[in-house]
Amino acid sequence: MKYHYITIEGNIGAGKTTLAHLLAKQYNARLVLEEFADNPFLPKFYENPGQFAFPLELFFMAERYKQLKDLIHTKDLFHSVTISDYLFTKCLLFAKVNLPEEEFRLYQRLFEIIHQQMIQPEILIYLHAPVQKLQKNIRKRNRPYEQQIPDEYLFSIQETYTHYIKQHNIKTLFVDASNADFLGNEKHLKAILDALDKEYDEGQHFIALP
Template structure:
């Protein structure tokens, strides 16, 4: 394995956690999964975004920081690879969409203080799927508070991710996940595994699933 710390990202419903679980099993890796269910503000946010966006994003940032700091800094001689289903910068990307200007600027200051304390991933896998595919996946997993997420919100998140990836020299595999089925299509899974056996320059590298 060429990469010790692999992060998987994508929009809501893109399939991040499924892929992270499968890769962790394949590589016998440590797995870091976002504990979104523990955020008490999440259902409230979808009902009233204006009131609950700031505490929602603060809670997520605190929990992600604690999780990454604890797990990345633990030395495990039997598991050399770590796989996460989120990038810490996700905090800032979602905050940019969800918070008004003054709250976002305060949030950004806090983020910059915390961010520099964390280890950055060796490679990012970004799952890109169209909004209709995201909505299909969201309906399948049937989390009640997600069922009314509007298309334009998902598109805003998508656009924010795209701008970030284009503007930052993160070593990134951009995967067309329009028809991805990592759980039941072995060729899709094998394509990702094979891609992780190669060296890449910093920046974007596009990957098509068979």
């Protein structure tokens, strides 16, 4: 295996966690999954974004930092590969969409202090799916507080991610996940496995699923 720290990212409902589980099984990897269900502000945020966006994002940043610091900085004698279903920079990207300007500037200052201590993944897999596909996946997994997410919000998150990826030289596999079915279609998973078997320069590398 060429990469020892792989991160999977994408919009809400893109299939990050499903792919992370499958890759972890394939590579006998240590799996780092975002513990979003522990955030008490998440249901409240979807009901009243203006009131709960700042505590929501602070809680997420603290939890992600604690989780990644504990797992990435601790050697695991039984796993040579670590796979995560989120990038720590996700904190800043969602905060940019969710927070008003003054709160975002404060949040950004805190983020930059913490971010310096984090290890960047060796390669990022970004799952890019149209909003219609995202909404279908969101309905399918049936988390009550997600069922009323507007298309406009998903578009904003999508644009923020793609802008970030274009502006940074992180080694990225940009996957067209429009019709992705990693659980049901072995060829889709194999396309990712084959891609991870290659060396890449920094920047974006586009992967089309068969």
